Amino acid sequence: MCGGEPRVMTRKIRGIADAPYFTIKIRVPRHAVNLIFSFTNGLEWDGPYKLQFQVLKMWRNQPISFFNEGLAQELSAEGACDKAIFPDSNAILSCSIGNLYIKGGESCKLNLVTGCMDQNSPLFDPLATVDDGSCPLDSDSDEE
Structure with missing residues (x-):
């Protein structure tokens, strides 16, 4: 595009x-x-x-x-x-x-380096350079 x-x-x-x-x-x-x-x-x-x-x-x-x-x-x-x-x-x-x-x-x-890039998340990875979607979101439930 x-x-x-x-x-x-x-x-x-x-x-x-x-x-x-x-x-x-x-x-x-x-x-x-x-x-x-x-x-x-x-x-x-x-x-x-x-x-x-x-x-x-x-x-x-x-x-x-x-x-x-x-x-x-x-x-x-x-x-x-x-x-x-x-x-x-x-x-x-x-x-x-x-x-x-x-x-x-x-x-x-x-x-x-994939990982959670949200600094406010308990899963934050300071070495991550690409957000892999592993950060929990408020709208996400724990069920899969």
Whole structure:
């Protein structure tokens, strides 16, 4: 849903013996069930790549229309797409992409630590970088 100009990735220099790698930070909307993206060196495109997300516990068994409508509402907010690639987020993913164009697309290593990110929750995990939906919500019951 968000398109436009390609975003510049951060280049990380590792010295003369190793090729540099690039990182990108992505704000994942709460209603997203997957994310499809591609990379470019300015001339050629590599991809598409697809990340799939686990649905929050309170939203399990919802129809896909629930997620589509929620995502459309989130992304229709002014500036939502512009903020989608910056660390102003529900979840921040960092991805190292080494020699992506030379070797034809190596696997992307994500340094993710899933857990409860609500600081007021008894299940809060200070090491978590991605909310996995394990925080109890006021509306959640203990029954499954």
